[in-house]
Amino acid sequence: MVDPVTPPLVARHLVIDVPGRADGDALNLEVKAGQVWGVLGPNGAGKTTLLHTLAGLRPPRAGEVLLGEAPLASLRRREVARRLGLVFQERHDGFPSTVLETALIGRHPWLSPWQMEDGEDLRLAEAALKRLDVAHLAERLVSTLSGGERQRLAIATVLTQAPAIWLADEPTNHLDLHHQTAVMALLNELAAEGRSVMMCLHDLNLAGRWCDHLLLLYPDGQACWGPAQEMLVPEALERLYGQRLASAEIDGAPVFVAVS
């Protein structure tokens, strides 16, 4: 069921600030409840910069980001964190902490400054760890996890945060095929429940199978966006990546293979 009260994430005349690059096309789009957006583009095109700008972590060069009618810049950080979650591409260990303690950080936007997590917070964190198949690692130090286990913990932490809007920077990084599929299924399920998702992807085949909208970011700042089936045009993708592609349809979804 799509929850009609989840406000859209709106980019209005938005120009992201990629150092040394001309402005390119301003983005005018809405990521609505129930939608799953993929952001595609070659290395350095600005995908991470876009996600960080949409999350309010870096200012745009021009234009604005809104949550529904409210400019992101007018909202308090805690309010933003209750409504919007970001799965980062890069993670650095701070204090030594366990997997469960890390997942519980997702509850912080919901607690007052000196309030401790309670049983409900713990229940949410444990359910998220279980959903991401890392519950058996709950007492392990994060520093001992494999790359894929860390990635699943990062997603479990945002699941514990329970935002209506998910921004995910290459959420399938480090994941084996089974866990890639499980994570994409989870993000689709969250959208079907009324949340919205935007994720950066390098895998065209995941984009073709799991995203209903796509944003193509070109290295010169040009951009186009729309329903996935309109964006997954081989010629446009070949221009995007500077790479020849062969394509086919398998199991009802488009599949692309790079060819020399």
Ligand SMILES: Nc1ncnc2c1ncn2[C@@H]1O[C@H](COP(=O)(O)OP(=O)(O)OP(=O)(O)O)[C@@H](O)[C@H]1O
């Ligand atoms: N602080 C900075 N100073 C200078 N250049 C920067 C800075 N931050 C980002 N850039 C540059 O901005 C461009 C866009 O970076 P961004 O990380 O958004 O790209 P991306 O599309 O996510 O790339 P990738 O696919 O490699 O993850 C890159 O060329 C990057 O080197």
